Amino acid sequence: MTITDPDQIPATPIYTITVSSNGIAAVNGEEVTEPGLDAAEARVRALAEVRIKAAFHGRPVRVLAKEADGAAWPLIVDVNGDVVTLNRPHPTPPSPAQASPATPSSPAAAEPGMTLAETPAARRTRAEPQPAAPDAGRATAAVPPEWAAPLPPQYASAWAELVAHEKAGRLVEAIVAAAQLETALSGAVGPLAPPTVNVMTTRAAFTVRRVEESEDWAETMELLVQTAQRRREAGAPEDETQRVISNAHAAWFRLAVEDPEYARETAEPVLVLLGDQPEHKHRAQAVIRILERGAAA
Numbered sequence: 001m002t003i004t005d006p007d008q009i010p011a012t013p014i015y016t017i018t019v020s021s022n023g024i025a026a027v028n029g030e031e032v033t034e035p036g037l038d039a040a041e042a043r044v045r046a047l048a049e050v051r052i053k054a055a056f057h058g059r060p061v062r063v064l065a066k067e068a069d070g071a072a073w074p075l076i077v078d079v080n081g082d083v084v085t086l087n088r089p090h091p092t093p094p095s096p097a098q099a100s101p102a103t104p105s106s107p108a109a110a111e112p113g114m115t116l117a118e119t120p121a122a123r124r125t126r127a128e129p130q131p132a133a134p135d136a137g138r139a140t141a142a143v144p145p146e147w148a149a150p151l152p153p154q155y156a157s158a159w160a161e162l163v164a165h166e167k168a169g170r171l172v173e174a175i176v177a178a179a180q181l182e183t184a185l186s187g188a189v190g191p192l193a194p195p196t197v198n199v200m201t202t203r204a205a206f207t208v209r210r211v212e213e214s215e216d217w218a219e220t221m222e223l224l225v226q227t228a229q230r231r232r233e234a235g236a237p238e239d240e241t242q243r244v245i246s247n248a249h250a251a252w253f254r255l256a257v258e259d260p261e262y263a264r265e266t267a268e269p270v271l272v273l274l275g276d277q278p279e280h281k282h283r284a285q286a287v288i289r290i291l292e293r294g295a296a297a
Contacts, residue, residue, distance in 0.1 A: 006076050006086060011093040014062045015053060015077075017046045021068045027053075039068065047077060048286075052250050053212070054079040062090050080246050081282065143237050146194045155181060155195075162202075171210045178203035192234040200227055201240065208247055217255040218262055224248035225269050245273045249283045256290050267291055 018026045023037035025046035032049045033042050043065065054061045054077055063075040074086040151159055158181045165174035178199055185196040204227040211220040225248050231241040252270045256263035267287055274280040274287070 006084065009060050009062060009076060011091045014064055014090055015050050017063055017065045019043055019068055047083060048253055050077045051079060051081055052254055147237055151195050171206055175203055175206045178206060197230055197234045197236050200230060201244065204244060217251055217258050221248055221251035221255050221266065224251055225273065228273050248273060264291060
């Protein structure tokens with residue numbers, strides 16, 4: 001599933017964005033901006049909030065953007081910040097009986113032509129846990145065999161325990177199990193070995209999925225930065241690394257709302273990861289704008 005194929009995006013959830021005449025934007029009734037913004041800036045901030053929610057789902061999500069004058073626009077918002085305006089209303093959500101359970105699989109890296117549900121962390125557990133997708137239009141490179149290989153057989157039971165926790169919805173236990181497995185692999189094959197880095201990426205994915213509940217934005221952002229740095233150092237497939245970087249930016253953006261001072265202190269590694277790549281230009285500019293507003297305050 002990609003944002004270029006809206007029909008394949010699940011009908012739920014649908015996040016409703018409203019922008020009032022005094023510049024307050026809300027997502028599903030929860031205000032996400034202060035009064036005084038112009039409508040365009042308030043809408044951008046609301047879309048940034050929805051982008052983070054898309055990250056929790058590991059795929060694009062549906063949005064209904066309502067204007068102060070009563071106009072409403074059906075949108076698709078991707079985890080990488082892309083927004084598509086639909087030319088038709090969102091479909092009617094299916095009944096609960098129509099939902100199908102996700103199926104776990106063995107750990108493997110991303111594959112050519114993968115969909116949002118087919119990220120490395122997702123393939124290690126269930127259908128859609130990974131919180132990011134490749135930027136639209138970017139080709140996905142072939143994955144070297146060492147990064148697509150399953151874990152060594154002696155770690156099968158530890159992996160099975162991790163999967164069991166995740167399937168049962170015990171994300172805290174799954175994160176702990178992933179950390180323990182990562183430590184064991186690091187000692188056996190090294191911190192930069194593909195199995196170790198793949199499990200670290202899975203741990204980061206689980207942490208992102210839980211962050212809305214835990215509200216540990218600083219810890220989540222730092223883990224995502226460390227994961228991206230580790231992947232770069234290890235020479236891991238760049239497509240997945242770029243997804244981790246996108247999520248680090250999304251977490252930093254939320255941290256800037258929750259703890260502006262600490263966000264300023266931790267902006268440099270995020271900007272270094274974003275670099276000067278064209279697909280990250282708007283993300284880097286958003287970070288710089290926030291830093292400039294803080295300096296002027």
